[in-house]
Amino acid sequence: MVIEVIRIGQRLVRDDRVTTHVALVSRAFGAERIFMSEVNPEIKDTVEKINKTWGGKFEIDFIDKWKSVVKKKKEENFKIIHLSMYGQNINIIQEELRKEENLLIVVGAEKVPREIYELADYNVGVGSQPHSEISALAILLDRIQKGKQFEKDFPDAKRKIIPTKNGKNVQVKETRD
Numbered sequence: 001m002v003i004e005v006i007r008i009g010q011r012l013v014r015d016d017r018v019t020t021h022v023a024l025v026s027r028a029f030g031a032e033r034i035f036m037s038e039v040n041p042e043i044k045d046t047v048e049k050i051n052k053t054w055g056g057k058f059e060i061d062f063i064d065k066w067k068s069v070v071k072k073k074k075e076e077n078f079k080i081i082h083l084s085m086y087g088q089n090i091n092i093i094q095e096e097l098r099k100e101e102n103l104l105i106v107v108g109a110e111k112v113p114r115e116i117y118e119l120a121d122y123n124v125g126v127g128s129q130p131h132s133e134i135s136a137l138a139i140l141l142d143r144i145q146k147g148k149q150f151e152k153d154f155p156d157a158k159r160k161i162i163p164t165k166n167g168k169n170v171q172v173k174e175t176r177d
């Protein structure tokens with residue numbers, strides 16, 4: 001299964017920390033790419049540094065028009081999941097989502113355009129209370145992959161954590177640069 005994420009919607013104030021966290025959750029929870037607009041370019045540097053240190057090839061694509069990306073992904077047979085508190089409860093729909101091949105997950109920043117509700121194949125609510133795109137995204141990615149994302153290898157890492165009961169154990173790969 002290929003999973004990609006897109007963040008859409010008008011932000012009233014720039015919230016670089018939330019934007020960075022949406023990207024980091026996407027990466028750490030098994031997505032391959034995130035599409036974003038109106039983004040501080042430093043966020044790309046942050047994610048690239050994380051890739052270098054901790055491995056993997058997670059990508060950030062800066063975009064102008066979210067609708068063109070959604071339409072293109074539909075043509076490529078991706079199913080569009082829009083995360084919204086108004087959507088079908090995740091508990092009801094998760095089994096169906098796990099059977100899909102390729103997914104584009106849409107999260108909102110602030111106010112999301114009305115059209116996305118019609119363009120989406122699924123409107124999914126992580127409960128019907130307002131919370132945050134970071135939590136909604138993390139829970140959806142976990143429910144779809146049933147925790148398997150945490151067994152995934154991130155290749156070419158400079159540092160690799162060996163999980164331990166006490167303390168910190170980090171394997172550091174020798175490099176010549």
Ligand SMILES: C[S@@+](CC[C@H](N)C(=O)[O-])C[C@H]1O[C@@H](n2cnc3c(N)ncnc32)[C@H](O)[C@@H]1O
Binds near residue numbers: 110133
């Ligand atoms: C700060 S909220 C924006 C809520 C806003 N009232 C709106 O127009 O939808 C940002 C994003 O978090 C996600 N979100 C928040 N609560 C959610 C929930 N209960 N279920 C699914 N997604 C949620 C949605 O993607 C939403 O667009």
